[in-house]
Amino acid sequence: MFQEIPPGLCLVLSGIIFSIGAIGAITRRNVIVVFMCIELMLNAVNLAFIASGNAFSSMDGSVFVFFIMTVAAVEAAVGLAIFVMVFRLQGTVNADEFNLLKG
Amino acid sequence: MDAIGFKFILFMITALVVIVSSVLMATRKNPIHSALWMIVTFFAMAIIYLLLNAQFIAVAQVMVYAGAIMMLILFVIMMVNMDKGNEEETTKASWSLGKKMAAALLMVILLVELLFGALFYRMTARVGDYPADAVAAAGNAKTVGALLYGQYLFPFEVASILLLIGIVGAVVIAKRNK
Numbered sequence: 001m002f003q004e005i006p007p008g009l010c011l012v013l014s015g016i017i018f019s020i021g022a023i024g025a026i027t028r029r030n031v032i033v034v035f036m037c038i039e040l041m042l043n044a045v046n047l048a049f050i051a052s053g054n055a056f057s058s059m060d061g062s063v064f065v066f067f068i069m070t071v072a073a074v075e076a077a078v079g080l081a082i083f084v085m086v087f088r089l090q091g092t093v094n095a096d097e098f099n100l101l102k103g
Numbered sequence: 104m105d106a107i108g109f110k111f112i113l114f115m116i117t118a119l120v121v122i123v124s125s126v127l128m129a130t131r132k133n134p135i136h137s138a139l140w141m142i143v144t145f146f147a148m149a150i151i152y153l154l155l156n157a158q159f160i161a162v163a164q165v166m167v168y169a170g171a172i173m174m175l176i177l178f179v180i181m182m183v184n185m186d187k188g189n190e191e192e193t194t195k196a197s198w199s200l201g202k203k204m205a206a207a208l209l210m211v212i213l214l215v216e217l218l219f220g221a222l223f224y225r226m227t228a229r230v231g232d233y234p235a236d237a238v239a240a241a242g243n244a245k246t247v248g249a250l251l252y253g254q255y256l257f258p259f260e261v262a263s264i265l266l267l268i269g270i271v272g273a274v275v276i277a278k279r280n281k
Contacts, residue, residue: 007226027206040144050157052226069168078269078273
């Protein structure tokens with residue numbers, strides 16, 4: 001039988017990916033790329049769930065990841081619809097030029 | 104072939120692919136290139152899920168993320184960014200040096216904290232009822248399905264209502280109202 005991967009390594013990988021996603025979400029200006037970075041952070045959390053579930057021989061990690069994927073799919077649909085609407089109103093997807101709430 | 108090291112070596116290679124492709128995803132100027140690197144990241148992530156004995160989630164990852172979500176994102180990029188492909192980053196020069204330094208410091212602190220927690224936290228959870236061999240014998244998808252329709256039935260139904268609301272909401276928001 002194959003040896004299991006140490007869970008600490010998976011958690012380290014998860015932390016690195018989460019940091020990359022956070023850096024991208026803060027520094028990028030294009031909202032679609034920011035959105036993709038947020039998806040990347042969600043993926044890092046999924047990885048942490050799966051690694052922990054595997055380490056504790058529990059199935060709850062997989063179930064939680066399933067629900068996170070559901071929320072991510074809904075978020076993608078609604079978020080991208082909002083981007084399309086804002087692009088129609090403003091003509092840009094640059095986060096610095098969004099001022100719809102300014103009254 | 105050394106069966107002990109095989110899984111570990113595969114994990115290391117895949118982890119490297121994930122890190123490199125996600126860094127490329129976060130740094131490319133053209134959003135379409137970002138989206139394509141994101142797909143590479145998702146596929147490599149699915150391989151890691153397979154290595155961690157989560158076959159159902161690996162397949163769902165490829166179908167939901169690499170299939171549905173990335174297709175949606177690519178569509179929207181092509182709808183939205185047609186004429187101004189990569190003209191962004193022009194306002195980035197407005198970031199002062201101090202602000203950049205503060206952001207970098209914040210990120211370094213976040214990364215160190217996460218790594219510290221991952222490496223030195225003693226996990227003390229009780230060992231669950233689903234060891235990898237038993238799950239593999241019963242079938243991973245079957246086990247997840249039994250949990251979803253048994254213990255987690257109510258959250259499952261709530262998730263389906265959430266999906267329905269998401270569909271309706273996306274159509275309502277994106278509809279051109281004259």
